[in-house]
Amino acid sequence: DAGVTQSPTHLIKTRGQQVTLRCSPKSGHDTVSWYQQALGQGPQFIFQYYEEEERQRGNFPDRFSGHQFPNYSSELNVNALLLGDSALYLCASSPVGVQPQHFGDGTRLSIL
Amino acid sequence: GDSVTQMEGPVTLSEEAFLTINCTYTATGYPSLFWYVQYPGEGLQLLLKATKADDKGSNKGFEATYRKETTSFHLEKGSVQVSDSAVYFCAPHLNSGGSNYKLTFGKGTLLTVNP
Numbered sequence: 654d655a656g657v658t659q660s661p662t663h664l665i666k667t668r669g670q671q672v673t674l675r676c677s678p679k680s681g682h683d684t685v686s687w688y689q690q691a692l693g694q695g696p697q698f699i700f701q702y703y704e705e706e707e708r709q710r711g712n713f714p715d716r717f718s719g720h721q722f723p724n725y726s727s728e729l730n731v732n733a734l735l736l737g738d739s740a741l742y743l744c745a746s747s748p749v750g751v752q753p754q755h756f757g758d759g760t761r762l763s764i765l
Numbered sequence: 766g767d768s769v770t771q772m773e774g775p776v777t778l779s780e781e782a783f784l785t786i787n788c789t790y791t792a793t794g795y796p797s798l799f800w801y802v803q804y805p806g807e808g809l810q811l812l813l814k815a816t817k818a819d820d821k822g823s824n825k826g827f828e829a830t831y832r833k834e835t836t837s838f839h840l841e842k843g844s845v846q847v848s849d850s851a852v853y854f855c856a857p858h859l860n861s862g863g864s865n866y867k868l869t870f871g872k873g874t875l876l877t878v879n880p
Contacts, residue, residue, distance in 0.1 A: 659808075686867075694873070695871055696868075698861075698869075709861065709865045711867070745809075745868075752799070753797075753811045756801075
């Protein structure tokens with residue numbers, strides 16, 4: 654049984670570009686959450702998707718957007734990349750309303 | 766608002782030493798409490814959890830007890846191993862406004878265990 658899978662593993666972009674990160678939740682999970690983890694910090698909640706809609710959002714600008722597909726997989730999009738967007742982006746999944754969440758290994762995004 | 770405070774590291778111990786990492790939180794109500802571990806280059810793994818007062822979560826020799834009176838969830842291990850070297854995160858499930866709740870992570874504690 655595959656856990657949460659994320660792609661790509663690593664990504665290098667330049668300032669001003671746009672990026673899309675992908676996440677497939679653990680089998681049986683229908684809720685997907687995204688987190689940003691800056692170097693040496695704890696993960697910060699970006700947003701959560703359930704039934705293809707954004708249900709909660711953390712303190713992140715509109716440059717961060719997402720999508721959830723009918724098969725529960727999800728994308729995180731970041732526009733107009735800034736140097737400060739360099740981080741590990743983590744996806745987590747769970748059945749709706751159930752804890753704990755299961756995390757993927759993340760996508761390491763570097764902005765030059 | 767609801768928040769979490771975790772003992773900052775780094776913490777360096779010798780093998781077989783006793784480990785304590787402190788975690789306290791402020792919350793309305795009684796949140797579920799979690800400890801996650803992050804090994805180098807990897808994502809987060811759930812280490813243990815407790816969902817109500819006086820519950821003791823345990824896994825791989827680690828333990829933490831849900832202390833309602835002191836709003837704490839300190840992580841302990843009696844005898845650490847080199848393989849326990851990692852970053853540990855306390856993460857209560859806190860209210861984020863209205864009826865919304867989210868995992869709220871501490872800043873993490875880097876543990877290094879030397880042979």
